[in-house]
Amino acid sequence: SQELEQSPQSLIVQEGKNLTINCTSSKTLYGLYWYKQKYGEGLIFLMMLQKGGEEKSHEKITAKLDEKKQQSSLHITASQPSHAGIYLCGADPSGTYKYIFGTGTRLKVLA
Amino acid sequence: KAGVTQTPRYLIKTRGQQVTLSCSPISGHRSVSWYQQTPGQGLQFLFEYFSETQRNKGNFPGRFSGRQFSNSRSEMNVSTLELGDSALYLCASSSQGAYGYTFGSGTRLTVV
Numbered sequence: 487s488q489e490l491e492q493s494p495q496s497l498i499v500q501e502g503k504n505l506t507i508n509c510t511s512s513k514t515l516y517g518l519y520w521y522k523q524k525y526g527e528g529l530i531f532l533m534m535l536q537k538g539g540e541e542k543s544h545e546k547i548t549a550k551l552d553e554k555k556q557q558s559s560l561h562i563t564a565s566q567p568s569h570a571g572i573y574l575c576g577a578d579p580s581g582t583y584k585y586i587f588g589t590g591t592r593l594k595v596l597a
Numbered sequence: 598k599a600g601v602t603q604t605p606r607y608l609i610k611t612r613g614q615q616v617t618l619s620c621s622p623i624s625g626h627r628s629v630s631w632y633q634q635t636p637g638q639g640l641q642f643l644f645e646y647f648s649e650t651q652r653n654k655g656n657f658p659g660r661f662s663g664r665q666f667s668n669s670r671s672e673m674n675v676s677t678l679e680l681g682d683s684a685l686y687l688c689a690s691s692s693q694g695a696y697g698y699t700f701g702s703g704t705r706l707t708v709v
Contacts, residue, residue, distance in 0.1 A: 526685065526703070526705065527703065528603075528689075534697050574640065583628065583645040583652050583653050584653040585630065586642065587632075587640040
């Protein structure tokens with residue numbers, strides 16, 4: 487079965503620093519979602535990527551899906567304390583609405 | 598517009614009891630999914646409903662069940678609770694199950 491592996495598992499950065507979170511799939515992705523979660527809360531949808539080589543940005547967050555559609559990265563520029571939380575990548579590998587998620591990356595931004 | 602509403606937010610139950618969690622999706626959304634989130638297993642898919650039909654289910658025992666009503670509201674039920682069922686249960690809705698789900702804030706279930 488397909489799995490999503492995220493790295494790093496946790497990240498502590500100083501405010502203003504850039505950072506990158508990776509999501510690697512064991513099989514080709516046909517759609518990759520990025521979510522952010524505050525501890526104990528629901529997930530907030532960030533972006534969806536579908537095409538190989540696709541890149542999307544929202545405010546200071548940029549997500550990319552590689553050409554082979556097996557790896558995605560989430561890049562945060564000039565991080566702020568408000569970026570802190572858990573970032574999760576998700577996918578519907580078989581198109582049957584049975585979504586899988588990565589293990590998450592816990593981000594802490596020091597002011 | 599109102600988001601996905603889950604009730605209750607917190608719940609404490611005793612082993613062996615059963616529990617029912619409720620989810621009201623965004624108006625117009627017909628797809629509702631349920632997930633269990635634990636520190637050890639992460640976010641795991643329970644089941645997905647669309648127009649009152651279960652389209653897919655995850656690898657959970659039969660103690661976990663769900664249903665969806667004609668107004669798209671959904672409930673999930675866990676019978677004979679075990680300590681390991683303690684988790685954050687998340688509900689998410691989508692117009693068709695694609696293009697990203699909107700999640701509720703979750704129900705934190707503690708089994709003692």
